[in-house]
Amino acid sequence: GQQVMQIPQYQHVQEGEDFTTYCNSSTTLSNIQWYKQRPGGHPVFLIQLVKSGEVKKQKRLTFQFGEAKKNSSLHITATQTTDVGTYFCAGTTDSWGKLQFGAGTQVVVTP
Amino acid sequence: DTAVSQTPKYLVTQMGNDKSIKCEQNLGHDTMYWYKQDSKKFLKIMFSYNNKELIINETVPNRFSPKSPDKAHLNLHINSLELGDSAVYFCASILTGGETQYFGPGTRLLVL
Numbered sequence: 060g061q062q063v064m065q066i067p068q069y070q071h072v073q074e075g076e077d078f079t080t081y082c083n084s085s086t087t088l089s090n091i092q093w094y095k096q097r098p099g100g101h102p103v104f105l106i107q108l109v110k111s112g113e114v115k116k117q118k119r120l121t122f123q124f125g126e127a128k129k130n131s132s133l134h135i136t137a138t139q140t141t142d143v144g145t146y147f148c149a150g151t152t153d154s155w156g157k158l159q160f161g162a163g164t165q166v167v168v169t170p
Numbered sequence: 171d172t173a174v175s176q177t178p179k180y181l182v183t184q185m186g187n188d189k190s191i192k193c194e195q196n197l198g199h200d201t202m203y204w205y206k207q208d209s210k211k212f213l214k215i216m217f218s219y220n221n222k223e224l225i226i227n228e229t230v231p232n233r234f235s236p237k238s239p240d241k242a243h244l245n246l247h248i249n250s251l252e253l254g255d256s257a258v259y260f261c262a263s264i265l266t267g268g269e270t271q272y273f274g275p276g277t278r279l280l281v282l
């Protein structure tokens with residue numbers, strides 16, 4: 060079955076530094092979504108990528124979808140303490156939008 | 171004003187008990203989901219309903235039985251609770267064709 064792998068599992072970042080989290084699927088995806096979950100909170104939708112090679116930006120966040128639609132990345136520049144949380148990628152392959160979540164990257168920001 | 175709400179927020183119970191958790195959304199969505207998030211934060215889909223019809227039923231023990239009385243509600247009943255059922259259960263909803271799943275605040279279940 061479809062598997063979505065996400066690395067790294069943990070990311071310790073100094074405030075102001077950049078970091079990237081990567082997502083890889085064993086199968087071609089229809090689309091990929093990214094979510095952020097703050098400690099003690101619930102997943103919150105960030106963005107959806109649909110097209111091969113698509114790149115989208117949200118302020119300091121840059122999202123990419125690979126050409127083969129099997130991998131994706133989230134790059135955060137100039138990390139801030141508000142970026143703390145777990146970032147999940149989630150891919151779909153069916154029309155019902157069933158999301159297969161990656162294991163998440165837990166981000167800790169050191170001031 | 172809450173878009174997706176869940177009750178209860180916390181649930182502590184003994185092994186072997188039966189419990190229900192409820193979800194309601196006021197977004198006018200037609201598809202609702204139950205997810206389980208374990209202690210390692212891994213999120214796994216359990217069930218999905220579209221217009222009260224079950225469309226996704228992952229490999230979940232028969233002790234878990236979802237029910238959708240209408241489009242705005244999706245409940246989860248769990249029989250004979252086991253220690254391994256301890257987790258955070260999230261409800262989510264989406265409008266068919268939309269891209270954003272909205273998650274509820276979660277129900278933190280602890281089985282002793």
